[in-house]
Amino acid sequence: MLRLRLSLFRNIQRQINTMKKIRLDLIQVLFFIFLLVGATFFVCACYELNRIHWEPTSRLLDAEGIAFFGSPVISDVNYMHMMVVASEAEEHPQFSVEIQVDFSVDPSMEGSKLFFGAQITYNFSHLTLNGDIHSDEGSSQFPNQPYEKEIVKGNSFFWTTLTLDPHLKHNLSANIKMDFTWIDCVDRRSFSEFRIVIPFALTPSRYRRLPAVIELEKVRGISAYQTQMASLSLNLSSSAFSLSATNPMADRYTFGSSTFWFLWDVKSRCTEKVDSIAFAADFVSNRLKRKESEGTYWSALFFGIGIPLMISSGFEMVRRVERTPFKPPKLMKCLKCGAEFFQKRWFERCPRCKGRAKGAKNRT
Numbered sequence: 001m002l003r004l005r006l007s008l009f010r011n012i013q014r015q016i017n018t019m020k021k022i023r024l025d026l027i028q029v030l031f032f033i034f035l036l037v038g039a040t041f042f043v044c045a046c047y048e049l050n051r052i053h054w055e056p057t058s059r060l061l062d063a064e065g066i067a068f069f070g071s072p073v074i075s076d077v078n079y080m081h082m083m084v085v086a087s088e089a090e091e092h093p094q095f096s097v098e099i100q101v102d103f104s105v106d107p108s109m110e111g112s113k114l115f116f117g118a119q120i121t122y123n124f125s126h127l128t129l130n131g132d133i134h135s136d137e138g139s140s141q142f143p144n145q146p147y148e149k150e151i152v153k154g155n156s157f158f159w160t161t162l163t164l165d166p167h168l169k170h171n172l173s174a175n176i177k178m179d180f181t182w183i184d185c186v187d188r189r190s191f192s193e194f195r196i197v198i199p200f201a202l203t204p205s206r207y208r209r210l211p212a213v214i215e216l217e218k219v220r221g222i223s224a225y226q227t228q229m230a231s232l233s234l235n236l237s238s239s240a241f242s243l244s245a246t247n248p249m250a251d252r253y254t255f256g257s258s259t260f261w262f263l264w265d266v267k268s269r270c271t272e273k274v275d276s277i278a279f280a281a282d283f284v285s286n287r288l289k290r291k292e293s294e295g296t297y298w299s300a301l302f303f304g305i306g307i308p309l310m311i312s313s314g315f316e317m318v319r320r321v322e323r324t325p326f327k328p329p330k331l332m333k334c335l336k337c338g339a340e341f342f343q344k345r346w347f348e349r350c351p352r353c354k355g356r357a358k359g360a361k362n363r364t
């Protein structure tokens with residue numbers, strides 16, 4: 001009778017223990033889920049932060065500035081105008097450039113070839129060259145002129161040769177129009193802030209380092225300083241960009257068809273004392289600015305939720321493992337007073353003197 005009662009009691013005890021264990025296991029699972037959710041938020045925050053990652057750039061290394069070169073028969077350079085148009089692209093703003101150079105040609109020129117080329121800072125692609133030669137006798141057009149090019153770090157070159165009509169003799173002048181996409185011309189100052197620097201080479205030391213295939217004695221350099229008029233305009237779409245500053249301050253500032261126009265008189269700023277002159281504009285891409293604000297907001301929010309959730313649920317999990325009554329007791333020996341006791345929790349200290357204890361392995 002006593003034995004029956006004892007086994008019944010043990011059975012009940014075992015069932016209670018099992019239920020306790022299940023409850024504890026469920027709580028552990030719940031905390032593990034919290035830990036996973038926290039880790040997911042953390043990963044999302046890292047992803048958001050990575051989306052607005054940027055590298056600072058500096059493009060003017062080894063750059064000499066924009067200048068032109070051509071046959072010695074080119075006499076007066078009447079004007080040079082450069083127009084830079086910024087447009088929106090996926091990662092960086094893009095710039096398309098149009099340059100027009102108008103010059104007179106000495107009628108006593110030898111031969112019938114007119115050589116013309118340009119030194120362009122940075123790199124270019126999609127170049128189209130159009131020429132137009134006119135005289136008292138009439139004019140001839142050179143659409144889509146073939147050209148040669150050479151890309152050197154910091155500077156690029158392209159050149160072409162126009163064949164002249166022998167009938168054109170008096171008051172010869174030529175107009176060359178160059179259109180291209182400018183590559184690597186912006187410095188990135190933050191995820192959404194950019195600076196474009198447009199330099200012009202003024203002295204021979206900055207525009208006479210031409211590619212080896214060009215015979216230096218047979219060409220003359222043409223800088224902005226040697227032109228009668230030289231101007232620069234920068235066009236920014238007002239819906240895509242916000243301008244922060246221009247340096248030097250633009251001479252004219254106007255707008256039309258949702259575009260800002262900045263105009264500089266390059267020629268008036270050229271002096272003999274400097275060998276190059278540069279114009280810079282700082283601007284912000286509105287779309288990237290929005291993306292940056294969103295990225296910062298979401299990454300801060302996700303970090304704010306993820307990290308505390310991970311820490312607290314991880315801490316709770318460890319605490320619960322420690323508390324579990326099913327941790328097998330371990331015989332420990334106090335390092336201070338030498339008392340032996342069974343440790344039921346992690347880091348439990350000596351019950352007699354509160355000293356630290358270590359596992360009593362060498363028990364005899």
Ligand SMILES: [Zn+2]
Pocket residue numbers: 334335336337338339350351352353354355
């Ligand atoms: Zn002790």
